Amino acid sequence: MSSTQISQPPTGAAPVNPPPQPKRHRLRTTVIFLVAVAVVAFFIWRIITANDQANKKAAQQAAAMANRAVPVQVVTVQQKQMPIYVTALGTVTPYYTVTVKARVTGELTRVNFTEGQEVKQGEELMTIDPRPYQATLDQARGQLARDQAQLHDAEAEYNRYKALYDQGVVSKEQLDTMQANFGNYQGAIKADQAAIDADALNVTYCHITSPINGRVGLRLVDPGNIITANTTNLIVVNQFQPIAVVFTVPEDQLFRIFEKMRGSKSLQAEAFDRSDTEHIASGQLLTADNQIDTTTGTNKLKAVFQNTDEVLFPNQFVNIHLILEQRPNAITVPSAAIQHGTEGDFVWVVKPDKTVAIQQVKVDLTEGTTTILDGGVSQGTSVVTDGADKLRAGMKVDARSATRNKPAQQQSESNNGMMGQ
Structure with a gap:
């Protein structure tokens, strides 16, 4: 059996040192640091340069604006010549306005005008059936004829009795009776004539005419309706030429106005539109109301405008410049x-x-x-x-x-x- 033997350094031998770090690693670190510093410096330089250019451009624009004409x-x-006037808000009103009503009762048979038409005084506007009133008139005339015949007979009787009384044939009492009978028929004749006049007037009232020169409005009743006397409104007629404007002024201004009216007798009034920018018409102050409205502390004045071109219309709101004086130069x-x-x-x-x-x-x-x-x-x-x-x-x-x-x-x-x- 084999074994691996590890050699040990001999006792007392010197230790082995690691190899030293290479110098290029330190150089690379230094280069990276310098590049980073350069990049940061570059961006700082760009920001400073951009700010300087922006400030310079703003200064140039400010200088240009300062030199530019506004x-x-x-x-x-x-x-x-300048007019000195009092201003007031006024309302246009017709110089004359008439609400036409029938004066007899009957059926409305004909309308003789076009709505909005100019009419003359006396011009026939509407017709109510006159036949019932004509029949009554004819009856009154027949009664007059009969009473005239009886009057003629009573007069003849009275003359005969008067002759007989003068001869002593009849008594005074008989003569007085004939005279009274004759007087009764004279009274009847006058009553008949009055009835004829009234009936003839009713026939005339069947022909409704315009009471003034002016313009008719919208008709209020159509033909075929039964009209009631003095009740039914048929038409409204307003006079446009001339036309009036009623306006109010504070009571504090009345003294100046009345003083000028006493001096020049007539003050000029200028009408402007609602915005007080466009001149409409020129007129004259007519008069002032005879009392001050205690609730508002104002007084009503009335000016008249010829309105030949009809630029003023009833119920139109206008601004009035009442000229008190003309200041020259x-x-x-x-x-x-x-x-x-x-x-x-x-x-x-x-x-x-x-x-x-x-x-x-x-x-x-x-x-x-x-x-x-x-x-x-x-x-x-x-x-x-x-x-x-x-x-x-x-x-x-x-x-x-x-x-x-x-x-x-x-x-x-x-x-x-x-x-x-």
């Missing part, structure tokens, strides 16, 4: 141009070099969308009406003309035209 809308200051700007600051009211003025500057102004009063100034700017100066919130003093602007406010322009032209007539 678009604004401008108008020129005007010097013109007023310096005016749109109210949108007025700005408010700590030092008072001001406007942005556009200079000839297309830059803007602040100009302090003094506001006299505001009428609608137009403001009257008492100083600060002169006629022809360009002021900003839109875009003022982006402006700073000295900034360049791209000025574009804006339309003057429409109501003030139209009203001024209308007033100037009427003043020149």
Whole structure:
């Protein structure tokens, strides 16, 4: 049996050391570390460079924006005649309005108008069957004829008895009886004539006519219906030319209005649409109510418009400008141009070099969308009406003309035209 023998180092021999680490392993670690540092440094450099470029671009854009002209809308200051007026909300009402009713009872046989038609006073609108009333009229005329014959006979009897009485043949009592009989028939004749007149009037009432010049509305009853006298509404007729507008003003304004009415006797009234932007018609103040409404503290006024083109319609809501005076040579700007600051009211003025500057102004009063100034700017100066919130003093602007406010322009032209007539 064989055995494996392991040799042992001899006692007292020197120990064996492991081989040393190679130098290239340490070099590889150093290279990897340097590459990682380079990559991180590269990314940091890119981020810093990108931020610098972004900041530079933003600065360039800011500089470009600072040098770029701001678009604004401008108008020129005007010097013109300016109306001073009181505004009020009014309702258009017909100058005359009539609800037509039948004055006799009967069957409606004919309608002689078209709904919405213009009619003249006295023009026949509807017809009620006149035959029953015509028969009654003929009967009254027959009664008159009979009573006239009896009157003629009674008169002859009275004349005979009077002659006999003068001869002493008949008594006074008999003569008085004949005279009374003759008087009865005279009274009967008058009663018959009154009945004829009443029956003839009923026949006339069967022909329903327009009481005024105006326009008819929708018919309320169709032919074939039985009409009841003084009860059934048949048609409404409204007068459009002229037409009225009733409006209310606060009692505090009445003194000014009455003072102007006493002075000029007539005040001009301008009607505008519901939005108070479009001029509709011109008229004159007619009168004021004789009492103030204590619940609202207002008074009703009435203005009349010729309405030749029929632009005003009953129950239409309109804004009324009651002109109290005309102020000549007023310096005016749109109210949108007025700005408010700590030092008072001001406007942005556009200079000839297309830059803007602040100009302090003094506001006299505001009428609608137009403001009257008492100083600060002169006629022809360009002021900003839109875009003022982006402006700073000295900034360049791209000025574009804006339309003057429409109501003030139209009203001024209308007033100037009427003043020149």
